[in-house]
Amino acid sequence: MLRTPRLDSHRRMRWMAAFFCLATGLMIGSICFADSHEAAESAADVAAEAAGAVAQAEEGAAEDAQDTVSDEMFTINNLWVALAGCLVFIMHLGFATLESGLTRSKNTVNILFKNTMIICIGLLMYGLLGFNLMYPGDFIGGHGYLGFAGFGLGGGYEQGANTIAYANGNYTYWTDFFFQAMFAATAATIVSGAVAERIKLMPFLIFTALFVGISYNVTGSWKWGGGWLDSLGFYDFAGSTIVHSVGGWGALVGAIMLGPRIGKYASDGSTNPIPGHNLPLATVGVLLLWFGWFGFNGGSVLSADAASVSLVLVTTSMAAAAGGLAAALTSWCVSKKPDLSMALNGILAGLVGITAGADQMPVWAAVVIGAVAGVIVVFSVFFFDRIKIDDPVGAISVHLVCGIWGTLAVGIFGAKAGMSQVGYQLVGIVSIGAFTLIFAGIVFGVLKAAGALRVSAAEEVEGLDLGEHNMASYPDFQRTFIKSYEAGEM
Amino acid sequence: MLRTPRLDSHRRMRWMAAFFCLATGLMIGSICFADSHEAAESAADVAAEAAGAVAQAEEGAAEDAQDTVSDEMFTINNLWVALAGCLVFIMHLGFATLESGLTRSKNTVNILFKNTMIICIGLLMYGLLGFNLMYPGDFIGGHGYLGFAGFGLGGGYEQGANTIAYANGNYTYWTDFFFQAMFAATAATIVSGAVAERIKLMPFLIFTALFVGISYNVTGSWKWGGGWLDSLGFYDFAGSTIVHSVGGWGALVGAIMLGPRIGKYASDGSTNPIPGHNLPLATVGVLLLWFGWFGFNGGSVLSADAASVSLVLVTTSMAAAAGGLAAALTSWCVSKKPDLSMALNGILAGLVGITAGADQMPVWAAVVIGAVAGVIVVFSVFFFDRIKIDDPVGAISVHLVCGIWGTLAVGIFGAKAGMSQVGYQLVGIVSIGAFTLIFAGIVFGVLKAAGALRVSAAEEVEGLDLGEHNMASYPDFQRTFIKSYEAGEM
Amino acid sequence: MLRTPRLDSHRRMRWMAAFFCLATGLMIGSICFADSHEAAESAADVAAEAAGAVAQAEEGAAEDAQDTVSDEMFTINNLWVALAGCLVFIMHLGFATLESGLTRSKNTVNILFKNTMIICIGLLMYGLLGFNLMYPGDFIGGHGYLGFAGFGLGGGYEQGANTIAYANGNYTYWTDFFFQAMFAATAATIVSGAVAERIKLMPFLIFTALFVGISYNVTGSWKWGGGWLDSLGFYDFAGSTIVHSVGGWGALVGAIMLGPRIGKYASDGSTNPIPGHNLPLATVGVLLLWFGWFGFNGGSVLSADAASVSLVLVTTSMAAAAGGLAAALTSWCVSKKPDLSMALNGILAGLVGITAGADQMPVWAAVVIGAVAGVIVVFSVFFFDRIKIDDPVGAISVHLVCGIWGTLAVGIFGAKAGMSQVGYQLVGIVSIGAFTLIFAGIVFGVLKAAGALRVSAAEEVEGLDLGEHNMASYPDFQRTFIKSYEAGEM
Amino acid sequence: MHMIEAIIKPAALDKVKQSLTDLGVLGCTALECKGFGKQKGHTERYRGARLDVGFVPKILLKIAVRSEDLDKAIAAVQSAAQTGNVGDGKMFVYQLDKVVRIRTGETDNEAL
Amino acid sequence: MHMIEAIIKPAALDKVKQSLTDLGVLGCTALECKGFGKQKGHTERYRGARLDVGFVPKILLKIAVRSEDLDKAIAAVQSAAQTGNVGDGKMFVYQLDKVVRIRTGETDNEAL
Amino acid sequence: MHMIEAIIKPAALDKVKQSLTDLGVLGCTALECKGFGKQKGHTERYRGARLDVGFVPKILLKIAVRSEDLDKAIAAVQSAAQTGNVGDGKMFVYQLDKVVRIRTGETDNEAL
Numbered sequence A, B, C: 001m002l003r004t005p006r007l008d009s010h011r012r013m014r015w016m017a018a019f020f021c022l023a024t025g026l027m028i029g030s031i032c033f034a035d036s037h038e039a040a041e042s043a044a045d046v047a048a049e050a051a052g053a054v055a056q057a058e059e060g061a062a063e064d065a066q067d068t069v070s071d072e073m074f075t076i077n078n079l080w081v082a083l084a085g086c087l088v089f090i091m092h093l094g095f096a097t098l099e100s101g102l103t104r105s106k107n108t109v110n111i112l113f114k115n116t117m118i119i120c121i122g123l124l125m126y127g128l129l130g131f132n133l134m135y136p137g138d139f140i141g142g143h144g145y146l147g148f149a150g151f152g153l154g155g156g157y158e159q160g161a162n163t164i165a166y167a168n169g170n171y172t173y174w175t176d177f178f179f180q181a182m183f184a185a186t187a188a189t190i191v192s193g194a195v196a197e198r199i200k201l202m203p204f205l206i207f208t209a210l211f212v213g214i215s216y217n218v219t220g221s222w223k224w225g226g227g228w229l230d231s232l233g234f235y236d237f238a239g240s241t242i243v244h245s246v247g248g249w250g251a252l253v254g255a256i257m258l259g260p261r262i263g264k265y266a267s268d269g270s271t272n273p274i275p276g277h278n279l280p281l282a283t284v285g286v287l288l289l290w291f292g293w294f295g296f297n298g299g300s301v302l303s304a305d306a307a308s309v310s311l312v313l314v315t316t317s318m319a320a321a322a323g324g325l326a327a328a329l330t331s332w333c334v335s336k337k338p339d340l341s342m343a344l345n346g347i348l349a350g351l352v353g354i355t356a357g358a359d360q361m362p363v364w365a366a367v368v369i370g371a372v373a374g375v376i377v378v379f380s381v382f383f384f385d386r387i388k389i390d391d392p393v394g395a396i397s398v399h400l401v402c403g404i405w406g407t408l409a410v411g412i413f414g415a416k417a418g419m420s421q422v423g424y425q426l427v428g429i430v431s432i433g434a435f436t437l438i439f440a441g442i443v444f445g446v447l448k449a450a451g452a453l454r455v456s457a458a459e460e461v462e463g464l465d466l467g468e469h470n471m472a473s474y475p476d477f478q479r480t481f482i483k484s485y486e487a488g489e490m
Numbered sequence D, E, F: 001m002h003m004i005e006a007i008i009k010p011a012a013l014d015k016v017k018q019s020l021t022d023l024g025v026l027g028c029t030a031l032e033c034k035g036f037g038k039q040k041g042h043t044e045r046y047r048g049a050r051l052d053v054g055f056v057p058k059i060l061l062k063i064a065v066r067s068e069d070l071d072k073a074i075a076a077v078q079s080a081a082q083t084g085n086v087g088d089g090k091m092f093v094y095q096l097d098k099v100v101r102i103r104t105g106e107t108d109n110e111a112l
């Protein structure tokens, strides 16, 4: 699947140059002019000059249609994939609200800031290098391990890039990038939840840039870029492994390197729960994630094919429903009362679980996969608490553990079931996991060695909103510091 | 309109078996292994066995296209109906936020949990039996009162189920199920709001399962399944009666059976308002509902037909706008100050009102229908307070009263106006109402007789979050128990 | 581009009559019957009579297809524009949450009420006269300054209005109205943020009705309605000037006329920040706005053309990402700590900036435009604070300043770059700005002269929720009046 | 003059306020507080782990009275706030050295 | 040593704090509270029904002072908090038996 | 009987409560408050402008004790709440005229 045609390197360089000029200019500019009255004007000048130095780009891609797919079909296919990209975008809002809802109000500004920046940095890094690493066209030496088609975007101006010719009438070059870029940023967002409430801001943003810019794409290229896992027979429809486990491994490494939040595990070995501050916000997050998942899975059909898209929407929903119900019942049995945060995690677990095989499953299998994921996630949360890996939002259990389960499930249920498929799936899980573990380990390790990973204990106690941002998330309301049993009118 | 082709009963049984095995397995499994370390693994084993016992399903539906509709048109029609299903999904988030916003913070976890479970249970029950009750193909004795095409789904693997042949190129079998399933769960969500802050969790979930699984579908089949009301001439485009009134009748029965919340009606006969705890959340809910309604009504065209879909989007929006404005003005006049919660109810009232005839109305009529609904809803809220039926979110006024109004409006305005149509509409309203009243009455009655319907007074005062879930929705914030006139910096 | 065919004046009058009858009826009715028991019934009677007095409308537009565009292409084009309208709708929710998040909790009900009413009033006014002012078909004297095709809608029932013939197969008459109406209301929403926390409710609603009904459409007709700016060569793809600057000018006039909020600027000349009360709500708002902007810009292609739509989605996203990152870095440099509210404003700045040329830009230019907008917005916020124009949410900086920047950028970057284009853009910016300034100046001026613009100081201190609505937005929570450094467990 | 600090259940506030008004005491100040005593809190559960919450919401009501009204006021609060269940609360009485009405500068009994 | 409990309008807090600082009193403790007195609350409306809300937000400021500073402190608070409108609040003065600074263990006047 | 008002850091609450329980004092009442003293607040920034926030969150703990237990209770609170950093807080001790247990009507030492 050679998605990205070769690009005219001249034009690509121009893009890249503009990008870096601008980024540096921005920073230097804003520092220098910080106190100057003309700063706004000056910055505009800088930009205008930078722009003037670069010739204008021609657009208007030639339209030599193939006769296999009609123009109408091309338009509708492209529209659906583009819309699916919009739906995946909304998942970032889902993650932002879920993660801030499940953490304390003293760290809310920090989490919102991180998650907002992940989208911004993710899109820019994916455009700068991620897309061309993930879909390199040719791999170095043809081995299917690594390839790179150069910095920046540009294919959009090439002959045929936005015509039927680009991808058999399924989508344009720009839609391809748009949809994939929205995907890429999710991997970093998953990490964000697990390292919340204690990681320093700058190192996290550096990690994000490298993770979305490099790591995610290298492993992704092995399968979706047409690399060695693809040749092997590994199957991952929409990314149980390629997106979710990858994010989950990053989350695991981050959570281990940082250590637990102050006060989470008492010296006597008991776990001291730190409840999320706003459960409506968390619920909004999960339901928005479900909504966005219709694009995540549905768009991964990569066309508007009626039968496939509709099957995928059904399997996705049924797995989510089964996951939510199973997790609710499990927590009800185990903790005697049904735990909302577990039910929410269960829905996500079902969604992650079905993602690898959403197009391969009959409905009953989707229900089973989702339900098993819902049970797994509850015990997994308990497990990570027992081994004292502190994951404030349950990201490791949801994305890593259920991502593995979902990937394996492709070999157990559905059209591809079989022992050999289980084998391929295991190879994919392990190889992608190993690469990501090592990559994340190095990045987090270097940042930790530089002493720059975790905020000071004093800052952690005060909250990162004050320490990192000097802002308060809810300044009008009185916080409580006394753990209290809150009765209505008692 | 025979939407569901006959299914291979063997395969259907398999689905059902898997479903029940799993559900029981889950519960038993999680109870047994609750304290065991290997629980997660065991549960996974159980599931894997269950799965192994069932053969794999073939997919790949044959594609023998009809020549009446082109493949392109089929794809786009299907895409729109599927997307509309996604939009209807977001209505569940709308209901969850609206209902939690209009109730007290001590019951928020409970409401969020209920509304999350409604989606999960609703989808599963609709798949298990609802869909085949609502669209049975053949009715028993051909009378158009009741039919059942068997448990579970499965048609998706049949010849033609996902091709143009299934529904004249309008949608696939899976899209059909997906869209209808999202609809079904809304009926139960409506009830949720009216019984909030005092109903026990388990009985409510049982009611939900039966309501979405059985009651909603029986009455729905009378019209949308091609039953006797359809033959009669009753018209309900997108469900003013079939969805909203049905939910509203359930809400009415629930609210009456439960009785008012403690403290709502003083012994001297006066009403003691219990304000919702988070009006931004409620507003988010209403605007998300409006957004979702574009799919609810727009998707009910059941194709992407340009003229119909666009007319429906316009009538829907104009009715909502007129409803919101009318309710705001009415409450402004009556209460001297404009009441936000009434304006929000007014928007919903307008939406419910236009739903029955959204494809039949000129714009001016949509404005009139919406505005009348907006006025009605305000007085209806007052009325139910006067007769001491306590409905925390105004669900009965919005969905039942305006649902009836909207259904009647089909006979008053628009293309179908006429005395005989008014008659048909009345027959539909009354017959569906009667069935639902009786069904809900029996279910709630049995649960009440079992003493299991309402939480204890102590639990109600403490809040259901503590009683049913042992959780707090906003643990970081200090609640207030002193009713106070909150001035900014005074 | 003559979008609105001539309408049968008889039918249009009917619509209008119904509208006014109803509106007056509603108000009078509800005032008269306010204390009466039969009020609900009576109001319904009034409406029914009004309805009875009007004959029914025929629908069923004839379908004589042109052979240039296939029916399939028409359906998909129309679907995308209609969907884009739905996405633009969600921007209203984005504005409502952003504006309430960035202001104080004592004014939250008021802001939510205003923003909810803006949609309702906006849709109704646009239907009543806006649409026919903006797309008048013929201009008076053919000068391209002003035209009016009459009150009300109605073209929907005309021959061809909902067929391919209406707009070359791009959309139907109803979709046209739907999409444009959703746009129109955004202009007033922009004003809402800048005048928040001190404007009286009624005058604001009057301003909204006039702004959306008249001002926005007159200036809009100059370009989008085919008027003189269009002939000149002015280019504004999706409304950096026509929507955003227009809203921004209104915001500027409003903010100046009202003066700053009590306590914002100390007597010693220093600025006393008034932090927003709920930053998660503000973040939800911005990400929903970004999501909606996919429809705002993507839908402005006015067809589902694969190449254009996908390019627009990419440029829109990249500009937003660059704007967010640039604003974050700028505020980080200037204020030493990264300011979330600035990063959020930066995303919006990037979006506003790219809006005028989203279809004309290569990606690198989109990044530059967005980044410059992100820098500008930060200094602009500082600037307006220095000259003591109090804009609680930064609406003037985001929409006016970056709207101007984005409009100019069309002449600097991309396919249309050139000195003469810069000239055309300047003419457009200045002329539209001048008209809007004068219009808003007169409306706000008259309202101010009538002494009806600003709430009393006592009411402002108490909060408008109490003064205008007698309601509290978060009655369960304890507010704090002591500015405190909120540490977690310290 | 004396200051009565009554720690009561939130639900009792309206009744207590009413009975003070009946007595002619026209001012009081209420604070939200959390009490720890014989009435125990609850144990919540969050994601499987236990969370002990020992404090119970109460209201602390401050009522300044002339010394001659002290006993009547105590009796009034007690009868209004008593439910007989554990956790009804306590009253603490302090001597006041001085009272000032800020608006007028009146002091002591005149200020009450 | 005496403890002054001043119940003031929230808007007066900054000014009172400033005038105490000017006086050399370098510590105080503030609590959010709700007052009931001559200043009446409002009546809200929610969905057509009335909701009487009698309490008005106030701040309760505790200021411990040496006995020799008492009168100055009282005067300072009064002049800073006085607007002349009903609801300006009251001051209550208590005798303190003992004061301890937890950090150092200093007591009484040294602890202030 | 005496009332101890201890202003402590929020983080010290659990430890203080524990040491009181160890001492046999089975009741106390906690209030959220904001302290102003040697420990300074922070300066926040919002949209470029500075926002001085002088108050630091504290907890005000009220502990009524029999006179004979006073010194033990003071010592217990002090040792539990002391970290040695500025801002550890203060204790203020008042004489109590009367204590009433609302539930039973018991008074004074019996009510504690």
Ligand SMILES: Nc1ncnc2c1ncn2[C@@H]1O[C@H](COP(=O)(O)OP(=O)(O)O)[C@@H](O)[C@H]1O
Binding pocket: D007, D034, D035, D036, D037, D038, D039, D040, D056, D058, D085, D086, D087, D088, D089, D090, F026, F027, F028, F029, F030, F062, F063, F064, F065, F101, F102, F103, F112
């Ligand atoms: N020694 C004490 N000092 C301060 N407050 C106390 C003391 N003892 C009890 N209280 C307060 O009185 C409330 C009620 O006391 P509790 O022992 O629960 O019930 P009862 O008063 O019915 O015996 C407690 O929640 C606490 O706020």
Ligand SMILES: Nc1ncnc2c1ncn2[C@@H]1O[C@H](COP(=O)(O)OP(=O)(O)O)[C@@H](O)[C@H]1O
Binding pocket: D026, D027, D028, D029, D030, D062, D063, D064, D065, D101, D102, D103, D112, E007, E034, E035, E036, E037, E038, E039, E040, E056, E058, E085, E086, E087, E088, E089, E090
């Ligand atoms: N007897 C009292 N005991 C305790 N607090 C009181 C008493 N009387 C008044 N207050 C407090 O003082 C505040 C101001 O009193 P108010 O009667 O409204 O105005 P003013 O002090 O100007 O006469 C009240 O809101 C209340 O908090």
Ligand SMILES: Nc1ncnc2c1ncn2[C@@H]1O[C@H](COP(=O)(O)OP(=O)(O)O)[C@@H](O)[C@H]1O
Binding pocket: E026, E027, E028, E029, E030, E062, E063, E064, E065, E101, E102, E103, E112, F007, F034, F035, F036, F037, F038, F039, F040, F056, F058, F085, F086, F087, F088, F089, F090
């Ligand atoms: N004179 C005072 N009156 C009332 N409260 C005081 C007084 N002085 C200090 N406090 C309270 O004690 C807290 C701690 O005092 P601070 O001066 O910061 O530290 P330290 O007690 O260690 O010297 C303050 O935050 C304040 O709440």
